[in-house]
Amino acid sequence: MKRRVVITGLGIVAPNGRRKEAFWQALNNGLSGVRTIRRFDASSLPTQIAAEVQDFEPLEFMESHEVKRMDRNHHFAMAASLMALEDSKIELTPESSEHAGSSIGNAVCGLESMQNESQILWEKGPRWGSPYFAIAFFCCGANGVTSIRLKLKGPILTISNGNTSATDAIGAGFRLVQNGRADVMVCGGTEAPLIPLLVGSMSRDGWLSTRNQAPGEASRPFDRHCDGIVLGEGAAMLVLEDLSHAQRRDAPIYAEICGYQNSNSAYHILYPEPNGLGLIRTMKEALHEAEATPGQVDLINAQGNSLLDYDRMESRCIQETFSEGNPIPPVSAITSLIGNPLGALGAFQAAVSALALQNQMFPPHANSFTPDTAYPIHLTGPKAKAGPIRVVVQNSYCFMGKHSTMVYKKYEKEKDD
Amino acid sequence: MTNQRVVVTGIGAIAPNGIGKEAYWKGLLEGKNAIGSITRFDASRFASRMGGEVRDFKPHPLIPESHLSSMDRAYQMGLTASFMAFEDAGLDIKRLDVNRAGVYMGLAVAAVDRYEEDFCHWRKGEPGKVSAHWYQGWFPSACSGYISLILGLRGTSQVISTGCCASPDAIGMAFDAIRAGREDLALAGGCEAPLTPMAVNAFCSMRALSTRNEDPTHASRPFDKERDGFVMAEGGGVIVLESLAHAKARGATLYAELKGYGTTSNAYHMTAPDPSGEQTARGLCLALEDAGLPPEAIDVVMTHGSSTPLNEKAETRAIKKAMGKHAARLAIPSIKSMIGHPLGSAGVLQIIAAIGCLVRQAVPPTINYEFPDPECDLDCVPNHGRLMTVRNVLVNSAGFSGKNTATLVAKMEELC
Numbered sequence: 091m092k093r094r095v096v097i098t099g100l101g102i103v104a105p106n107g108r109r110k111e112a113f114w115q116a117l118n119n120g121l122s123g124v125r126t127i128r129r130f131d132a133s134s135l136p137t138q139i140a141a142e143v144q145d146f147e148p149l150e151f152m153e154s155h156e157v158k159r160m161d162r163n164h165h166f167a168m169a170a171s172l173m174a175l176e177d178s179k180i181e182l183t184p185e186s187s188e189h190a191g192s193s194i195g196n197a198v199c200g201l202e203s204m205q206n207e208s209q210i211l212w213e214k215g216p217r218w219g220s221p222y223f224a225i226a227f228f229c230c231g232a233n234g235v236t237s238i239r240l241k242l243k244g245p246i247l248t249i250s251n252g253n254t255s256a257t258d259a260i261g262a263g264f265r266l267v268q269n270g271r272a273d274v275m276v277c278g279g280t281e282a283p284l285i286p287l288l289v290g291s292m293s294r295d296g297w298l299s300t301r302n303q304a305p306g307e308a309s310r311p312f313d314r315h316c317d318g319i320v321l322g323e324g325a326a327m328l329v330l331e332d333l334s335h336a337q338r339r340d341a342p343i344y345a346e347i348c349g350y351q352n353s354n355s356a357y358h359i360l361y362p363e364p365n366g367l368g369l370i371r372t373m374k375e376a377l378h379e380a381e382a383t384p385g386q387v388d389l390i391n392a393q394g395n396s397l398l399d400y401d402r403m404e405s406r407c408i409q410e411t412f413s414e415g416n417p418i419p420p421v422s423a424i425t426s427l428i429g430n431p432l433g434a435l436g437a438f439q440a441a442v443s444a445l446a447l448q449n450q451m452f453p454p455h456a457n458s459f460t461p462d463t464a465y466p467i468h469l470t471g472p473k474a475k476a477g478p479i480r481v482v483v484q485n486s487y488c489f490m491g492k493h494s495t496m497v498y499k500k501y502e503k504e505k506d507d
Numbered sequence: 508m509t510n511q512r513v514v515v516t517g518i519g520a521i522a523p524n525g526i527g528k529e530a531y532w533k534g535l536l537e538g539k540n541a542i543g544s545i546t547r548f549d550a551s552r553f554a555s556r557m558g559g560e561v562r563d564f565k566p567h568p569l570i571p572e573s574h575l576s577s578m579d580r581a582y583q584m585g586l587t588a589s590f591m592a593f594e595d596a597g598l599d600i601k602r603l604d605v606n607r608a609g610v611y612m613g614l615a616v617a618a619v620d621r622y623e624e625d626f627c628h629w630r631k632g633e634p635g636k637v638s639a640h641w642y643q644g645w646f647p648s649a650c651s652g653y654i655s656l657i658l659g660l661r662g663t664s665q666v667i668s669t670g671c672c673a674s675p676d677a678i679g680m681a682f683d684a685i686r687a688g689r690e691d692l693a694l695a696g697g698c699e700a701p702l703t704p705m706a707v708n709a710f711c712s713m714r715a716l717s718t719r720n721e722d723p724t725h726a727s728r729p730f731d732k733e734r735d736g737f738v739m740a741e742g743g744g745v746i747v748l749e750s751l752a753h754a755k756a757r758g759a760t761l762y763a764e765l766k767g768y769g770t771t772s773n774a775y776h777m778t779a780p781d782p783s784g785e786q787t788a789r790g791l792c793l794a795l796e797d798a799g800l801p802p803e804a805i806d807v808v809m810t811h812g813s814s815t816p817l818n819e820k821a822e823t824r825a826i827k828k829a830m831g832k833h834a835a836r837l838a839i840p841s842i843k844s845m846i847g848h849p850l851g852s853a854g855v856l857q858i859i860a861a862i863g864c865l866v867r868q869a870v871p872p873t874i875n876y877e878f879p880d881p882e883c884d885l886d887c888v889p890n891h892g893r894l895m896t897v898r899n900v901l902v903n904s905a906g907f908s909g910k911n912t913a914t915l916v917a918k919m920e921e922l923c
Contacts, residue, residue: 187774188786191772196668197646197648198645198646199616199617204626204705205629207705207709208623208627208630208705209630211704211705212627212630215552216553216554216704216712217552219708219709219712220712221712221713221714224710224712224713225907227616227709228616228670228907229647229668230615230668230907230908231907233669234670234777234908234909237772237774238776238908238909242772243772243773243774243786243789244770244771244772245771245772246772246910247669247676247680248667248669249666249667249668250647250667250668251651251664252643252648252652258665262680265683269687271683271770287625287629290634291625291629291637291639291641291642292642294634294637295639295640352663352665353606353661353662353663353664354652354655354656354663354664356656356658356659356660356661357656358656359574359643359656360640360643371606489648489652490643490648490651490652490653490655490656491652491656492648492652492664
């Protein structure tokens, strides 16, 4: 018997707001997190903008010796995980912690630490290497430091699937709670990819927006004049919990996770498959698992890369999945406000899915100036609007043909257990 | 849907002491040592200068040339092992529902072998030399992506990066998916090619590696009292997992049944094991419970046995805790004595070794065993492999941040 899985906590470190309240408010007010890069001098690069997390003080969440040893993506993960656990009001005992784990998505590993260590190693020599570098650099480092801090003794997973990492990490956590391998999973994603090498080479290769003069308008998914991805950073964490476990402790419930599917288009390393089934398959299968029809979906929480060919792939898949006699549900891509934090994006989307269902509000979609007409879809618009919302579909995709879809429902107690 | 039974029907192994399952199993049973001085880069200034290199590795001929130049060595090994496993399983892509065939790969580090130098180019102010689209080849995501793409599999494609537990966690995830009926078949395993200046030095700086540089062939000595750290290695391994029904329908060779998976975390320390071995023991118990087997059903524990002073003490304690009195009757070899520690692919190479035990009815030795350690007093099969009855093997893996993953593979007898 499959168990029901609900979301009972949220923790957020976003470029436009820290903690779920500030983040949700920023989204509702259409506050963009995209600005001129401050972390390094980007003035000589084609792209000089990103969605940076500014005014974030890791010392609020950890000791100074820990801060120094860790990569920036660990700081984000630690802060967001602590907030999520606090928000869920869960109190883990030595016994219950054996049934609590974490599943975190991360696409690029400790890139900033790699860059710094490279400098030290080649300028000063191997003996100057840091004993903490392996931890800082490994993909699983963030999850390691946070799971130890939270004393989680259940399954600890790190998923590295590029842009779908966090959606897949939440999917993995969903499965583990569903099949009883865990009762509680802290799930999400963390990313800190803003180093000169990545920003510089991605913009050189034509993937990034160069709208340096208008940062807030640079990330414009599904707009005909979009000119590239805007990189972002940050972390979002969710507490996933077995429904009966959550009910026993009278936990706050944001939403229920009801379906998940990941697939591969096996088409090309960099480009989407023309006319491919990709997201159509994952959306249909995840909806099937969730026992929902396309007609019941109220909101599509899209990835929206702000790259025309990828956006058209997504809007075409949305059209084909939802076109059977029903109006296409409104689409929102929060990348329009927080850019694309790669392996963490799916976790921000998940937080938005949960908040939309809890608050019964449609999240906004910014920067739709000249909507692309190749596959017309209905975007939610710059202002948040009131619901009703019962079913949300969340899409993720990335290079290497990976696609993932997650389906959430408004939490209803009376569904047969 | 009721639980599907999950069987192993294909094996691809690229180990420092043997490429291909037959050569690998033969190497293991004969105690073939593969540790030597590092030749892949000039390691003369490094504290540890040894490694388990796969010296005669050649990428599979069916990998298109256009992909090879941008594909990291680790991903080449993963893809080559996938081709080997796919062929070994006698699979025909045309007769497969590719939408229900997934890929689950585990690795610990990103593409350091191919892309480490790009960090240097940028640092030296030579951005023009940075490879085009290097990031897509750097992302661990590319590992499973290349396999799905080049083999044409359109099911799930996941990369699990849980340090040295990565490949057994990938296999565990595939196991759950097939068991629940979400997929018919999966390629699962791991790969790693971390013998690069930055990755080796990361572990030198941590003082985790053996410094017996003057005597590499005796450097990796799990359970021996004089062990002084692990020896880094490279390699890849992939197995084909399939639901029993699917395998039978196509008349596949059944090597073993995957019966149990369990994973826990110490929540104790990033790099040191918990000396009590409590959570490691719980991992082993979870795998037993998952398989519905008592400790007495186990004949061999294929250990993590990394050759570090702390690991084997804790691991011995954990095995005793989980297996009770039966621990004394178990064979608990460590293949790392021969191949070193290939991080994320260590676990799948242990699992393939465990399948070898079931198929050959024999256990490989722990070589380099000279001085008994009173705290490691179980039977590690010192120096010489042996023939014995093997019904079920538990495989134990330990990873970064105190992760423990156990898998249980069983002989296929009742179906043959």
